[in-house]
Amino acid sequence: MHPAFSVIFFTVTSGAGFGLFTLLAILHVFGLVDMTQETVLWAGIIGLVLVAVGLMSSTFHLANPKNAWRAFFRFKTSWLSREGVFAVLFYPFALLYLLGVFLQGAEINGFFKAMGILGAILAVITIFSTGMIYGCLKTIRQWNTALTPANYIFMGLALGGLLMVSALSYQDGADVMGVTGLTVTLLAIAALAKAVYYFWVAKVTGPTINTATGFTRAAVRLLDTGHTAGTFLTEEFGYEPDHSVVTxxxxxxxxxxxxxxxxxLALVLAGQAGPGMALWATVSAFLGIIAERWLFFAEARHVVNLYHGAQHT
Amino acid sequence: MRLGLVIDIDTCVGCHACATACKQWNTSGTTGPLTDYRPYGENPSGVWFNRIRHYEIGDYPNNKTINFPMSCMHCEDADCVTVCPTGASYKRAEDGVVLVDQTKCMGCNYCSWACPYGARELDRESGTMKKCTLCIDRIYDEELEEIDRQPACVITCPAHARYFGDFDDPNSEVSKLVRERAGMQLMPELGYNPTNRYLPPRLTTPIPTDDVRKTDLISSVKQWVNKAIAR
Structure with missing residues (x-):
């Protein structure tokens, strides 16, 4: 698949934003970490801005954006529609929660707590929907696995954890050890899930040029694609990354x-570095996960390539 | 009704007339125009509903060239329709034809990702997804004579390799052909249940070549001289 920058940017930033909000609301509402009003508001705003920027960039790849509003109307069948609906539904809950913190300080009442938790649940459902947009496609075996939405959720939460530690590093005397430990765990789980994914997609399965043409008892080779220049199909699906670049x-x-x-983060836990180190960890993780997302698209091979001569996907 | 096409790859000669006729009819049809990019420039490209590819089946000397026209299969379980977030893509309940409402499409390309057969192409000019309509503006047009109420590709095919009809009717020509000639679906393992079927080549006995008379030395030299000397 052609790795479109707008979609890479959108999935990484909105995933991180939803992950940050989820962890913020859970850690704050259940009182697991002492946070000041300022920290909650800043972290919350950063989360919402990341989500908003991501959602806006996702509309850049639309060829006809004036009809984008219609995307909310096929909730019943389309994961793309569901993602849009959940992402928009998330906002009133998240904003009410932050309004509560703004009005009442770090100690909010039950109503605003409930808003925060509902926002966190919707955030995780939205990341899941983003993953399912790709996971539900039977045409791309590299995506059509339960690991796809799982990876999206783990990486969103891990990036959210890093942002949470970074936000707490600005709060005087904050106890960051618990969140740092949690983030290390999330990063480790995300890394493991991604390693399982790479192992899983390395094995070739699914349709071949033989089942694509119906000739399953003989070798099939492409003689001619029938067109002299590229088509929409070769431009959209024909992308083939360099093997050395992939490695x-x-x-x-x-x-x-x-x-x-x-x-x-281990240096922070061991007391060898201050919590400010989390900022560098966040920058590094964002770069790494943008590379991951580029690979996620570049390595996906659509079955239509079989008709253009690929023996398998 | 379940309307669709049967394509006979035994008789298809790969002339691309179906694709050209399709382009000619549909560029001024309901989902037209079928935009061309750089039509007279370098690397001309554009939107087509029907594309023909060519394959070699088997290994020499037991090999065969196959011409393979492909357009929308009007699948029973059309994922392109279920994934569409706007409702622009739809499958008609009355005849099973899959269409795109050009006024609703937002050009997200998602349906083209869900289609395994490459039937959908984005028109970069209008920003909307376009695809085979099974000549919906032709097959129901009562102004036309009944014999002309068929898709343009079917009418134009000089090899008579394309058939149009109702697959729900067991006595229709398409149903009979599928029954008698083992009409196959492409990539059935994906579960889209495509309506269009392909008739595989008929079994033929190879023509023996062992007994073909070998040319003697003198006529071989004559042939070589005739080729070597430019007139």
Whole structure:
């Protein structure tokens, strides 16, 4: 698949924003971490801005954006529609929760607490829907697995955790050890799930050029595609990344996306570095997970490529 | 009703007339125009509802060239319709034809991702998804004579390799052909249950070549001289 920058940017930033809000609401509402009003508001606003920027960039890949409002009307069957509905539904709950913190300080009443928790639940459902947009496609075996939505959720929460520690590092005398430990765990789970995914998609399964043409008892080779220049199909689905680039980027995913952030947070846990180190860990993780998302699209091979001569996907 | 096409790959000669006729009819049809990009420039490209590819089946000497026209299969379980977030893509209940409402489409490409057969192409000019309509503006047009109420690709095919009809009717020509010639679906394992079927090549006995008379030395030299000397 052609890795469109707008969709890479959208899935990474909105995932991180939803992850940050989820952790913020849970840790704050259940009183697991002492947070000041200022910290909650700033973290909440950063989360909402990330989500908003991501959602806006997702409309950039539309060829006819004036009809984008119609995307909310096929909730019954379409995961893309569901994602849009849940993302918009998330906002009133998240804003009411932050309004409660703004009016009442860090100690909010039951109503605003409920708003925060409902917002967190909707945030996780939205990340799941984003993953299912890709996971439900039978045409792309690299996506059509339960690991796809799982990876989206784990990486969203891990990035959210890093942002949460970063936000807490600005609060004087905050106890960041608990959140840091949680974030290291989330990063480790995300790394493991991604490793399982790469192992899983390495094995070739699914349709071949033989089942695509119906000739299952003989070798089938492409003689001619019937067109001299590229078509929409070759431009959209024909992208074939360089093997060496893929290998290099996979190393980068694990080194920058998971390894270095875990190492830097371990320094914080061991008392060797201040909580400000979480900022560097966040920057590194964002770079690594953008590389992961680029690979997620670039490595996906659509079955229509079989008709253009690929023997398998 | 379940309308669709049967394509006989035994008789298809790969002339691309169906694709050209399709483009000609549909560019001024209900989902037209079928925009061309750089039509007289370098690397001309554009929107087509029907594309023909060519394959080699088997290994020499037991090989065969196959011409493979492909358009929308009007699937029974059309994922392109279920994934569409706007409701622009729909499958007609009365005849099973899959269409795109051009006034509702937002050009997100998602339906083209869900289609395994490459039947959907984005028109970069209008920003909407376009696809085979099974010539919906032709097959129901009572102004036309009954024999002309067929898709343009079917009428134009000089090899008579394309058939149009109702697959729900067991006595229709398409149903009979599928029964008698083992009409197959493409990528049935994906579960889209495509309506269009392909008739595989008939079994033929290879023509023996062992007994073909070998040319003697003198006529071989004559042939070589005739080729070597430019007139």
């Amino acid at each position: 290099a980027l996979k190393t980068l995913v694990f080194a920058l996306g998971f390894g270095l952030p875990i190492l830097l």
